[in-house]
Amino acid sequence: MLAKKTLHKLFVCLSVFMLATGRFYDDRLSIGDFNFSIFFSSLYLIALICLVLTIKEINVTPLKFLQYFFISLVIAFNLFYWGVNDFTDYGFTKFLNFILITAPLIFIYSEKMENADLSLFIYLLFSVSFLLLSLSFLNFSSLSLERGGVLGGGPIVLSRWLCLGALLSFFFQPLKKYRLFLFPLFVLAALFTGSRGPLLALMLTFLLFIVFNFRKIFFKAIAILSIVIVLIFSSGIIKYFQDFSTVVRIFNNFNNSSGRTAIYEVAVNDFLNQPLGFGLGNWHCNSLNQSYLSTYKFQYPHNIFLEIFLELGVFVGIVFVFFLIFTFVNSLKYIKCNNKDEISILFFYMFVYLFLNAQVSGDLNDSRLLFVVIAVLITLNNKYKSSQRLLNE
Numbered sequence: 001m002l003a004k005k006t007l008h009k010l011f012v013c014l015s016v017f018m019l020a021t022g023r024f025y026d027d028r029l030s031i032g033d034f035n036f037s038i039f040f041s042s043l044y045l046i047a048l049i050c051l052v053l054t055i056k057e058i059n060v061t062p063l064k065f066l067q068y069f070f071i072s073l074v075i076a077f078n079l080f081y082w083g084v085n086d087f088t089d090y091g092f093t094k095f096l097n098f099i100l101i102t103a104p105l106i107f108i109y110s111e112k113m114e115n116a117d118l119s120l121f122i123y124l125l126f127s128v129s130f131l132l133l134s135l136s137f138l139n140f141s142s143l144s145l146e147r148g149g150v151l152g153g154g155p156i157v158l159s160r161w162l163c164l165g166a167l168l169s170f171f172f173q174p175l176k177k178y179r180l181f182l183f184p185l186f187v188l189a190a191l192f193t194g195s196r197g198p199l200l201a202l203m204l205t206f207l208l209f210i211v212f213n214f215r216k217i218f219f220k221a222i223a224i225l226s227i228v229i230v231l232i233f234s235s236g237i238i239k240y241f242q243d244f245s246t247v248v249r250i251f252n253n254f255n256n257s258s259g260r261t262a263i264y265e266v267a268v269n270d271f272l273n274q275p276l277g278f279g280l281g282n283w284h285c286n287s288l289n290q291s292y293l294s295t296y297k298f299q300y301p302h303n304i305f306l307e308i309f310l311e312l313g314v315f316v317g318i319v320f321v322f323f324l325i326f327t328f329v330n331s332l333k334y335i336k337c338n339n340k341d342e343i344s345i346l347f348f349y350m351f352v353y354l355f356l357n358a359q360v361s362g363d364l365n366d367s368r369l370l371f372v373v374i375a376v377l378i379t380l381n382n383k384y385k386s387s388q389r390l391l392n393e
Helices: 002-021 036-054 062-085 089-111 115-138 155-171 173-191 196-212 214-235 237-241 245-252 260-273 290-295 304-312 314-337 342-357 365-392
Strands: none
Touching (some): 036 089, 155 196
């Protein structure tokens, strides 16, 4: 029993490392001739194999079947399209990360994770966010003047993690007592990344939270929002922020899509021209408008739906749409019936936040945490249904 718990905790730690880096080899994690990413990735593979070998039975529910069916389609259709269209280095890396990181984590978190493992998982995600928050303030002078990241990551990735930290500090029970301090710090640091997408996703997530809890928190939300607005305008903080180009970029260009509208138009036209797909990573080199994509170095359409429809075809895209709809509806029903299950509520809003992020930035590999969160939601929902069935019997 102790060995089993130790293996689970070790795997959770290693899985968060893989989710944070998103790759097996990361040159940013080298000290001298020793690369930490290779070391931890090897441990991850060993722990993964050990956990898989302990699985004796798989209970497949309709939603879990749809999840595994989608994963199988991604792999099968991609290999087929590569047989027809060849593949690129970028596409190969994306596919390799999907079958070695995203797909195995979906499977393990669906079949083996317990509530204690999920709490550790949340703590570790928050630790990554808090580390990036700390490093952001240590690099404040550079971040406030020019868009950038920390630890070699880009500004969008940094902002995504910072906003995730804000979300965790608001919803996760052990952190709630610190949220009046932590939440503003995470949002403030995200502002200085100059990235609009994650902040917009965070705003919309909390808007959904207010809508779902309108009666319970409406007056409290109005009171807090009014105080914040008064403090912002009376303190002159807006004038202070005008001195920082990264913050100005967010507010002055909030309606500027920065090429997103144009890339979406190109992607839609390419899909209408080739609805059967190109294979992972092949869109930018098979597009009708390659010159535009090359000029702005777009390798993917910055929208998870467009990416899957374009690169894997209409059939896989339709399965993905139904998968997300059923996940959202089932999760919503679950948290309404179990409004005191704070872990499930947290994962639901994580799902919403990560899903909204995937509409404006990142590729399939960048959505790895989204797929793991969905797997957890499905598992929690299935456990609740099983317990209810036992009670009825």
